Amino acid sequence: MRTARSRPLMVAVVGVLVVVAAGAAFAVATDGPDTPVSSGPITGNPPDDTGPVVVEPRPGMSDVYARPFDTATVAEDDSTVTIDFVGGVEPCSVLDRVEVRYDASTVTITLFEGRDPNAGDVACIEIGVLKRVVVQLDEPVAGRAIADGAS
Numbered sequence: 001m002r003t004a005r006s007r008p009l010m011v012a013v014v015g016v017l018v019v020v021a022a023g024a025a026f027a028v029a030t031d032g033p034d035t036p037v038s039s040g041p042i043t044g045n046p047p048d049d050t051g052p053v054v055v056e057p058r059p060g061m062s063d064v065y066a067r068p069f070d071t072a073t074v075a076e077d078d079s080t081v082t083i084d085f086v087g088g089v090e091p092c093s094v095l096d097r098v099e100v101r102y103d104a105s106t107v108t109i110t111l112f113e114g115r116d117p118n119a120g121d122v123a124c125i126e127i128g129v130l131k132r133v134v135v136q137l138d139e140p141v142a143g144r145a146i147a148d149g150a151s
Contacts, residue, residue, distance in 0.1 A: 052084055052132035061096040061114030066150035069111055078140040083109065087131045091116035092124035098135050099149065107141055110149025 069085035087093045092115050101108040111133070 052130040054132050054134070055087075055095045057095050057097045057133070058116075059097055060117070061094050061112075062117040064096045064112050064114035067095075067111045067113040068150040069109070069148055072109060072146040072148075074141050074146065078142065079137045081107075081109065081135045081137060081141070081146065083111065083133050083135060085111060085131055085133075086128040087113055089124045089127060089129060091119035091122060093129075095131070095133060098133060100135065100137060101149070102139050102144075104144075106145045106147045107137065107139075108147040108149045109135060 067085060067087060069083045071082075071084045073082045073084075074080070075082065083098075087095070093113055094116050096112045096114045099110045099112070101110075
């Protein structure tokens with residue numbers, strides 16, 4: 001026979017069992033192939049493969065448009081320019097060509113990007129890829145400004 005004094009003890013025991021059972025069920029539910037994997041921050045130096053992807057123009061792309069660039073660095077020979085830009089993922093975003101115009105005060109460089117028509121019906125993620133193209137000029141820069149023809 002139960003007394004009024006044993007009822008609070010019974011409620012407490014049942015409450016503890018419910019908490020323990022819920023914790024065990026949660027642990028079982030989160031252990032498995034669908035559990036996200038995480039780790040702490042990377043320490044030390046980053047991997048060497050984090051630099052720009054060096055690309056070469058591939059003429060014949062579809063839906064070509066002028067693509068702005070981020071930096072243009074003139075080499076010591078004054079006729080080679082390294083262009084860094086953010087493009088998309090191939091085959092949806094491929095460098096088609098580079099055009100260069102010269103005038104007395106400016107060398108204007110325009111990058112053209114498009115999609116590969118031979119890739120078929122593909123889906124590409126919307127993510128920026130740091131790319132680099134090295135341009136050999138027909139004339140030295142000779143102190144002229146470098147301008148982005150897509151801006």
